Amino acid sequence: MKLLLVGEYREGRLLDITAELMGFAAAIGGEASLFLVGSAEEVPAFNGTLYLVDAKVYGEYNPEVHKQLLLKAVQEENPDLVVFVHSSYGWDLAPRLAASLKVAQVSEVIGFAGNAYEVGCCNAKMHRNVTPLTSKAVITIQAGAFPALQEGGTPVVKVLSTDVASTTEFVGYEPAEARDVNLAKAEIVVSAGRGIGKKENIEVIRSLAKAFGGELGASRPVVDAGWIDHGHQVGSTGQTVTPKLYVACGISGSIQHLAGMKKSGFILAINKDKDAPIGEVADVLVVADLLQFVPALTAKLS
C-alpha cells in the first residue's frame, strides 16, 4: 500500500506529531512518502520522498493553497491512502482533499483491521469500524493512538509550488495564556473533572494533589466553568502530560482529555460511573463518590 503522510509545521517548527504518522505507516506496513508545508532547514529524517512546500511562501495555514499543492503531490505519488493527524490542521485540510478527489474520508482513526478503520464515536463511549468504499481514501489518525517512530534517514526532497490564489488570509498566532503550573514535567498529576460538581470542591482535589506531592490538573469543562484557570488544563487544547501517576477525579474521559494524559505511567481514575470512558485507559478505576473517597485517601496519605 502506498501512503502519503501529511506532516505538520507550526510557528517555524516541525511538529513532533509527524513522527506518529511514521508510526502509523510502519504499523500498517506501507511505503510512505511525506507532504510537508515547512522549511528545507528542518526536514524529518526518513527514507522516502518528501514533497516540500515552503511555508514562508505559502503560509502555515492556507487551506485552499495547501490543498492545491497536496493535489499535486497526490497526482505525482498516486497513493492509496493519504494520512493526516486529526488536529486543527488535519481536520481542516483532509475533507478539502477528499472532496477534490471525491474519495472516502475516515476521521480520527485509532486502529485498523484489514480495510476497516476503527474509530471512536458518541464521545468515545462507543467504537465502530469504517470502511472506505473508494479505492483511494483519506484518513486522519487520532493524536497519541499510534506510537511515534523516528526511523532516521534522508528523504528525497521534491519542492512543490503553485500560483493558485489564497482565499484566506492568515493574520497570526495568539499565544497560549501564561501558565503558573508546569504539568508537563510533573511526576504526579491529580486532576479534577466535571464530576466534582462545584467550584468549592476543587479544594478537595487540591488537598489530594498536595498529599501526593503532585500538581493539580483539570479537565476542560472545569476550566470552562471558571472553576480553575486554563493553566491547569490537561488535554488536547491544554497541556499533554506524561506523569508516573495520573489521578483522574470525576473525569469521564472525553477524547480530548484522554489525548492529553493517556501516556501517563499509571492511571488511577475515580468515578461514580463504572462505564465512563476513562475506564478504558485507567489502570485502576475506583467506582465511588469522589467526595467521600478522595478525602479518605487524602487522610491516609498525609
Add this chain to the structure above:
Amino acid sequence: MKILVCIKQVPDMESPFRPNGSATWFDESDLAFRMNEYDEYAVEEAVRLKEQLGGEPEITVLSIGPDRVIEAIKKALAIGCDRAVHILEPEVASREPWQIASIIAAYARDKQFDLLFTGMQSQDRGSAQVGVLVAELLGIPSTTTLVGFAWADGVVTATRELEGGVKGKVRLRTPALVTCQLGLNSPRYPTLPNIMKARKKEITTLQAGELSSEKPLTGSAAFRHPEKKGSGVVLEGSVDELVEKVLVILKDKTAVLR
C-alpha cells in the same frame, strides 16, 4: 445578508448506547435527543451577528433527519433563526458525511447564502467533515474550529483553536463557511415569547432524495462498546476498603509511593 445554519440532532451522550440490528450504528430506542452541542454555538453566533447588524440578515436553519429533528429546529428558531428547512431523511443514520454534505450543498447552491455556520463536528459521529465538505462543494472558502468570530464589511475574522492553547487568526471574504467550537460563545436560553414566536415561523420540508442521490463513500460496521484496556481493574465497595486497596496497588505498581 443571508445566513444558513446547519444543525444536527444527536442523542444525549449520557444515553445508554446499543448497536442496531446490523451494528452499523446505534439503536434509537431509549435515547434522549438534543441539538448537537457545537451546533448550538453555530446558531448562537449567527443570531448574534443578526443582532449586531440590527436584525437585517435572514437566518435559515437547516436540519436533516426524521421528524424528531423538528424539536432541534424549533429550538434554533426560538434562539432567533428566522425560518427553517427540514430535509426529511428517515434513514439519516446510514447517510455518511459525503452524502449529508451533498444534500446540504444541493439545497444551498442557488440560494446565495453569504455565510454558513456549522458545528465543528457532531457529538455522535465526530467526523468533523460535513462543514468543510459543504464549502468545498459550493466552492467557497471555509475555516474550522472557531473560538472567535467577527464580521465587518463582508470580511470574517475568525479565531481558530489550535493545539496547546495556541490560537490562530484568519480572515476570509464572504461568501464563506465557518465551523464552531466550544468556547466561541455561551448560547442563550430561549425566552418564552421567542419560543411562542418560533411556533409560527415557517418550516419548509424537503425530501433528501430529491436533493441528492450521491452514493455513500464509506461503510460502517461493528458499532460496539470498546474493549477495556487489559490491565484495567475496577474496584467497588466501601470507601475504607477502597482506600486500602488503592494504596496497596499504588505501592506495588508505581514508583511514586513508598
Add this chain to the structure above:
Amino acid sequence: MDATREIYWNVGHGVVAVMYLLTIAAVSGAAFGFKERLEIWRQGKPLDRFDRRGDRAQRMLATVFGQTRVFRVKDGGVFHSLFFWGFLTLLAGTMLIMVQADFLLPLFRVTILKGNFYRYFSLVLDLAGLVAIVMLGGLFVRRFLIKPKGLETVADDYRIHALLFTILITGFLIEGSRMAVTELKQNPDLALWSPVGYVFAQALSSLGDGALPGLHKVLWWFHLLLGLGFISVIPRTKLRHILTTSGNSFLAPFEPKGTIGTINLEDESIEQFGASKITDLTWKDLFDSDACTSCKRCQDRCPAYSTDKPLSPMKVIKAIGSVAETSPKKGLVEAVTADALWSCTTCGACQDICPANIEHVNKILEMRRNLTLMEGEFPGDEVRTATSNIEVNGNPFGMAYASRGDWAKGLPVSIMQENSDVDILYFAGCYASFDRRNREVAAKFLRICAAAGVKVGILGKEEKCCGEPVRKLGNEYLYQMVAAENIETIKGYKVKRIVTTCPHCFNTLSRDYRDLKFDVPVEHYSTFINRLIVEKRLKLKPEPFEFTYHDSCYLGRYKDIFEEPRAVLKSAGGKLTEMSRSGYDSFCCSAGGGRIFAEEKLGSRINVKRVAMASETGMPILASNCPFCLTMFEDGIKTGGFEGKLKVRDLAEIVAERIEK
C-alpha cells in the same frame, strides 16, 4: 347620689357643632389620603379578592379583634395586642359617650351612662387607658432602648409614639382636672371607680378650682385636636396599617397554601410573563406593601436573611411599595435585585408568620418568572445545566432517562408498563431514582409496603421530574411540559392513589397539577405509613431511640402535616426532643425554591445552620422525610463538622428496621 357625670362639663354643649365639623374634616382628610393610596394600588392588575365575602369578613373580625396573628410572636406582639385592645376600648368608650350625649339624651331622653353601668364603664376605660399607656411604654422601650436587630426606626415612629402618648396622657389629665373640681369633692365613692383619674385628680387638686377649669378646657381642645389629627394622618403614615393590615385579613387568599397562578401558555396575546414592572403585579401585591408594618418578623425567620444573603422578605415588599409610590416605571429586578430573588428558598416562613397576611413568595416567583421566561437568566450555570438536563432527560442530573427505573431492580415493585395492577403508584421522583443515598430510602419504603401487603408500581423510565424546582425558579414553560407528560402517562393507567416520598413531588402533584386537570389522590409516605400502622396493616417491633425531627417546609408549613410523621417515629420506639425551631416555625434545609440545583455562593450555609440546631438538642439522630432535606443535611453534617455526633436518617429507614417479621 347618682353615679353619672355631666358630659361636656366645663366646655359646654356649644362645642358640639364645631367638634362634629372638625371630625368630618378629619375623616374627609383621611378618606382623601386613602384615595391617593387607592391610585397607587390601582396600578396593579385586576384580581378578585371580594368573593366569599361572609367568610372573608368573619376571618377579618377574628384576626383583627382577636389579634391572633399579632399575638403569635410574643416579642412586641403582646405589647401590641394589649395596646390595641386598650386603645380600642378607649375609642369605643369615647364613641359611647358621644352617642349618649349627642343622640340618646337629646333625641330620646335616655341615659345609659349611669348607675352601676357607669361605674364599670369608668373602671374599664380607666384600666384600658392604663394598659394602653403601659404597653406603649413597653413598645417604646423595645423600639428605642432595646433596639431589636433588624427593626428599622423611621421618623414616623417618633411622631406616632409621641402622638399616641400625648393623646393618652391628655385623656387622663382631662379626667383628673375634671374630677379634681367635681367628683373628688361631690362623689368621692364614684371617684374611686376611676382609679387612674383619681390619682391624677389628687395630684392636680393643688392647682385649685380657679386654675383647673381653664386647664381642663385647654387640654380638652388639645386632646380633641390630637384625636382628630390622629384620624387624618392614618393614610399618610405607618398608622395606615390600622386599615390596610386589617383589610389584608379580608383579602388574604382562600386557595390552598402554595397555590401559584398557572400561566396559559396557549394564550398568544400574552406579551409579558412574570413581573418586570409594578403594573405586572396585581393590585393586591401593591396593597400588600401598604399593609406591611415593617415588623421584620419575616426577616427574622428567613433562612436566607439569617445566613447573610441579600434577601429580606420585608425589604422586597418595601421595595415594591417604594417603586409603586415613587417611580412606577422603574424595573422591579433593579429595585429588588436578582441576587435577592434567587436567594429565596420559597420555604414560606415569611408568609406564615406575617401578621399582615402578606403574600411574599408569589411576588418573588412572579419576578423570577420574568427573569427566567423573559430574560433567559439563571442563578448560576449549574442551574442552567440542571434545567437543560430536565429538558433532555427529565432529571436534573443528566442521567439517561432510560435508566430512571434501574434503582428498583430486584425490589418488590412492578413497572407500570409491565404490570399496572397495583394498590399505589409510587412517584419516586428524581432523587429517589438517581441519588444513591435516596435510593436506599426508596428501597426501604418498598420494603415497608411489601410488609404491609401493599402492591406498588413505579413509572420507571416513563416518569419525569415533577417540575417543582424549575417552576419555583420561574420556568413555568418547562414545568408545564414535564407536568403534561407525567399527567398523560399516569392517566394511561388506572391509578387509584399516588404516594410520594418527596414533599416537593407531593405538593406539585396534589396541588399544582390540579390546575392541569389531574385529580388522582396523592399522599406523602409519612401519612401513608402512619395509616398502615394505625390500621394495623404494618406491625412494628419498637426499638427505643432518641431523635430530633425536622419539619420539611413543603410537608409542614405548606401542607400542615406535623403529627403523622412524629406518630410514626414514636410508634417505632422513638423519643422526640424538638429543636428550637419546629412545626410552623421550622427552618428550611436550604434546598427549596429550586435552590437544590444552585450553589450557595452568598453568605453562610443554611444547611449547616439547621444541622447545628439539630445538634443543639443533643440527640444522636436527625430524622427527616424529604430527599432534599436528607441530601442537604448529609452535606451539612460533613461541612459543619458534625460527623460522629449526629446522623441524619430518613423516616422510612427507621421504620423499615423495625418491621415485625
